[in-house]
Amino acid sequence: MNHDIPEGLLRFVFDEHWRVLKWDDHAAHRKSMNELDGSKAVDFIGVY
DSSP states (O other): OEEEEEEEEEEEOOOTEEEOOOOGGSHHHHHHHHHHHTTOSOEEEEEE
């Protein structure tokens, strides 16, 4: 199964060999962004 992640005007597609977490949807990301005012973060993490 492919992981299809839209990001703005881009679309990232990962095949079944990848484990992908859409980081900005994860509770840990939301908590860290609240603690670091004005910070930027990676939107997803993939492990092959």
